[in-house]
Amino acid sequence: MTAPRTYHITTFGCQMNKADSERMAGILDALGLEACEDANQADVVLYNTCTIRDNAEQKVYSYLGRQAKRKHQQPDLTLIVAGCVAQQEGEQLLRRVPELDLVMGPQHANRLGDLLEQVLDGNQVVATEPIHIVEDITKPRRDSAVCAWVNVIYGCNERCTYCVVPGVRGQEQSRPPDAIRAELVELGRQGYREVTLLGQNIDAYGRDLPGSRSDGRHSHTFTDLLYAVHDVPGIERLRFATSHPRYFTERLIRACAELPKVCEHFHIPFQSGDNAILKAMARGYTHEKYRRIIAKIRELMPQAAISADAIVGFPGETEAQFENTLRLVEDIGFDQLNTAAYSPRPGTPAARWENQVSEDVKRDRLQRLNRLVEVKAAERSQRYLGNIEEILVEGENPKNPAQVMGRTRGNRLTFFDGDCARLRGQVVPVKITQVRAFSLTGEGVTGAIAQPPLQPIASP
Ligand code: SF4
Numbered sequence: 001m002t003a004p005r006t007y008h009i010t011t012f013g014c015q016m017n018k019a020d021s022e023r024m025a026g027i028l029d030a031l032g033l034e035a036c037e038d039a040n041q042a043d044v045v046l047y048n049t050c051t052i053r054d055n056a057e058q059k060v061y062s063y064l065g066r067q068a069k070r071k072h073q074q075p076d077l078t079l080i081v082a083g084c085v086a087q088q089e090g091e092q093l094l095r096r097v098p099e100l101d102l103v104m105g106p107q108h109a110n111r112l113g114d115l116l117e118q119v120l121d122g123n124q125v126v127a128t129e130p131i132h133i134v135e136d137i138t139k140p141r142r143d144s145a146v147c148a149w150v151n152v153i154y155g156c157n158e159r160c161t162y163c164v165v166p167g168v169r170g171q172e173q174s175r176p177p178d179a180i181r182a183e184l185v186e187l188g189r190q191g192y193r194e195v196t197l198l199g200q201n202i203d204a205y206g207r208d209l210p211g212s213r214s215d216g217r218h219s220h221t222f223t224d225l226l227y228a229v230h231d232v233p234g235i236e237r238l239r240f241a242t243s244h245p246r247y248f249t250e251r252l253i254r255a256c257a258e259l260p261k262v263c264e265h266f267h268i269p270f271q272s273g274d275n276a277i278l279k280a281m282a283r284g285y286t287h288e289k290y291r292r293i294i295a296k297i298r299e300l301m302p303q304a305a306i307s308a309d310a311i312v313g314f315p316g317e318t319e320a321q322f323e324n325t326l327r328l329v330e331d332i333g334f335d336q337l338n339t340a341a342y343s344p345r346p347g348t349p350a351a352r353w354e355n356q357v358s359e360d361v362k363r364d365r366l367q368r369l370n371r372l373v374e375v376k377a378a379e380r381s382q383r384y385l386g387n388i389e390e391i392l393v394e395g396e397n398p399k400n401p402a403q404v405m406g407r408t409r410g411n412r413l414t415f416f417d418g419d420c421a422r423l424r425g426q427v428v429p430v431k432i433t434q435v436r437a438f439s440l441t442g443e444g445v446t447g448a449i450a451q452p453p454l455q456p457i458a459s460p
């Protein structure tokens with residue numbers, strides 16, 4: 001069979017999947033394939049999938065249907081499903097789509113080269129067995145030239161009763177701190193200015209690394225990692241996601257307040273504002289603990305931006321319990337809140353429970369929550385008006401080529417007039433002139449120094 005020439009990767013789901021897709025693209029580049037804009041023209045078609053909710057999972061089947069038809073016309077087309085649906089379905093996916101050549105779970109992303117070789121030898125391959133994720137040496141094909149994703153821990157050992165992640169991404173595997181630092185050094189050398197450190201449950205970083213002690217205290221914590229990578233030359237901004245309130249420590253908050261490169265933006269999913277629901281979710285914290293975490297962050301970093309995830313319509317959720325979620329959102333005032341209606345997932349405990357909430361009630365609650373989220377986000381955006389904010393320019397405003405776009409340290413998308421070729425990768429002081437719920441507009445201020453983040457008031 002002639003070596004395929006071009007490839008196309010479609011990515012669904014979270015930042016972890018985006019980072020995996022960038023690495024898989026880098027592997028295909030290294031094998032001499034060329035990226036192709038159109039999936040219907042490519043010789044190798046890869047779908048990197050998500051199964052966090054049913055609608056995410058269903059999406060890939062419609063795409064696969066079209067490609068399977070194409071394969072009958074073009075037998076040397078190589079069809080690959082990667083990511084969480086691949087891990088969840090495994091062999092069953094071959095029965096559903098016999099035209100598939102390769103089904104590979106997220107843990108196998110770095111092995112794409114070897115797996116593709118087996119396919120080119122005429123095999124139909126399923127790679128979903130749990131493995132130790134090897135460090136990947138190929139250069140990821142990153143979407144941005146300014147901001148980079150860097151995985152620090154794969155998988156999750158939590159057992160939230162609604163979540164498929166532990167079942168599809170496996171046990172926690174922290175990358176060695178030296179390997180992470182080496183990747184950031186290389187990124188700094190290549191001109192990257194911002195790095196987002198990634199993990200499904202990033203606060204658990206290090207607890208599986210050698211040197212972890214039986215009493216649970218371990219020598220490599222995520223806070224230690226932040227200190228270990230903070231002085232990497234060229235990298236001006238550090239971000240991280242996704243945090244877990246159960247493991248979010250005051251030591252981490254103090255480190256973020258102390259380390260200038262760490263941006264004052266925290267993504268800490270709370271999921272529900274009701275303690276009985278949090279217990280049924282097996283989240284391991286109360287809404288009171290969550291509120292204390294946010295209060296401590298705002299005490300030390302008054303301008304900090306807070307984003308989160310919330311689920312409505314979890315099995316058994318009553319109107320009163322839903323109102324506890326509304327109350328928490330009202331009280332905290334999130335800069336951004338990703339909301340979703342509960343979706344029963346295969347293999348998760350909550351999916352088997354009798355007390356499922358009806359789709360109508362879920363829809364109603366989601367709409368009410370989204371209305372409140374928009375109001376609170378607009379209120380939060382007001383604090384930027386008239387400020388001079390540091391904007392790291394990431395690229396051109398896709399809707400207006402005369403403008404560039406970037407983010408505040410609080411991760412608020414910002415647009416202003418400017419020449420992208422000159423400003424990309426620069427941190428520019430911008431006076432904010434217009435605010436919207438989820439984005440800002442401003443004017444570049446030459447010579448002006450952006451307002452430094454407000455210093456915490458010395459506690460008496
Ligand atoms: S912490 Fe819970 S919700 Fe997050 S990935 Fe792990 S199991 Fe899923």
